[in-house]
Amino acid sequence: MTLNPPGDDQAERKARELGVVFQFILMKSSSSDMEQVAKLLGSRVISAHISASIPLSHLADAHLLMESGRTVGKISLIR
Numbered sequence: 228m229t230l231n232p233p234g235d236d237q238a239e240r241k242a243r244e245l246g247v248v249f250q251f252i253l254m255k256s257s258s259s260d261m262e263q264v265a266k267l268l269g270s271r272v273i274s275a276h277i278s279a280s281i282p283l284s285h286l287a288d289a290h291l292l293m294e295s296g297r298t299v300g301k302i303s304l305i306r
Contacts, residue, residue: 275300276299276300276301277300277303278292278298278300278301279292279298279302279303280303280304280305281302281304281305282304282305282306283304283305283306286304289302289304
């Protein structure tokens with residue numbers, strides 16, 4: 228994921244061309260936020276979409292996949 232700073236005219240122009248919304252959001256989470264997310268995940272109220280699970284020994288492959296921009300969801304590294 229690339230975080231473009233607010234006022235990035237190039238990113239905003241490209242988003243308009245693609246018909247999508249470009250919005251910069253920077254958040255700081257807290258332990259209580261993470262506890263709430265963990266509860267929601269544990270009770271299956273929300274779920275994380277895992278695009279691929281790749282062994283840690285193939286970290287380079289995971290990085291290439293991430294850079295391809297063709298994944299939907301998270302890339303999980305496994306032992």
